[in-house]
Amino acid sequence: EAQVTQNPRYLITVTGKKLTVTCSQNMNHEYMSWYRQDPGLGLRQIYYSMNVEVTDKGDVPEGYKVSRKEKRNFPLILESPSPNQTSLYFCASSLFPGSSYNEQFFGPGTRLTVL
Amino acid sequence: SQQGEEDPQALSIQEGENATMNCSYKTSINNLQWYRQNSGRGLVHLILIRSNEREKHSGRLRVTLDTSKKSSSLLITASRAADTASYFCATDGNRDDKIIFGKGTRLHILP
Numbered sequence: 535e536a537q538v539t540q541n542p543r544y545l546i547t548v549t550g551k552k553l554t555v556t557c558s559q560n561m562n563h564e565y566m567s568w569y570r571q572d573p574g575l576g577l578r579q580i581y582y583s584m585n586v587e588v589t590d591k592g593d594v595p596e597g598y599k600v601s602r603k604e605k606r607n608f609p610l611i612l613e614s615p616s617p618n619q620t621s622l623y624f625c626a627s628s629l630f631p632g633s634s635y636n637e638q639f640f641g642p643g644t645r646l647t648v649l
Numbered sequence: 650s651q652q653g654e655e656d657p658q659a660l661s662i663q664e665g666e667n668a669t670m671n672c673s674y675k676t677s678i679n680n681l682q683w684y685r686q687n688s689g690r691g692l693v694h695l696i697l698i699r700s701n702e703r704e705k706h707s708g709r710l711r712v713t714l715d716t717s718k719k720s721s722s723l724l725i726t727a728s729r730a731a732d733t734a735s736y737f738c739a740t741d742g743n744r745d746d747k748i749i750f751g752k753g754t755r756l757h758i759l760p
Contacts, residue, residue, distance in 0.1 A: 577750040636741065
C-alpha cells in the first residue's frame, strides 16, 4: 500500500531535550516536505527536499533540522525543542513539484507537546 | 509568507446545498491544488488544476482558476454530511519549489 508513515504519532517532551520525528514513504517520490499546523495559521512548510542530499528551507525553518540521506526517509530533528514548537506536524511526499503530478501524500501527523 | 488565503474561514450549509470556497494567492504559480482535512488527520488531495487550465471537474467537485485575478474557487455540489471537513488550497511557485498552503475553510454540513 502506497503510504507515508510518521513516528511517533504523539510525543510529550521537555524543553531542550533533542528529538527526532521519522518520516518514510514507499512511493519512490522525489519531493518530501515537513509542515506544522497551528490553529488559525493553517499549514506552514518547515523544510523540503527535492532529492537525496538536497534540502531547502520553507517558511518556518528556525529551530528545525532535516536530512535526506536516503530517498525514502526524511527525518525532522529538533535539537533543542521549545514550547513554541508545540504543534501538529505532517510529513508529505510527491513525485516532484511544478508538474501535473505533484499531488502530495500526507502522513497521519505527529502531535508534539513541549513542556 | 502565506501564499494562499481561503475565504470564508468557516461555512455552514444544509445537506444537499452547494458549498463554494475561494482561494487567493500572491505570485505566479505552476498549479493549484485543493486538499481536504478531517479533524486532526492528514490532508487528502482532492484536485489539481494547472496554471493554463480554467476549470476542472472531479465527481461533485468543480474547481476554477483565474490567473489574472490570482484566485481559485472550489465548488462542492449536493453536499453530504461526510463533506464536513477543512479545505485548503495549496500553490507551488514557479520560481522556487516551496509549496504554500492557505489557512483553510472549515465546512460544516448541517443535517
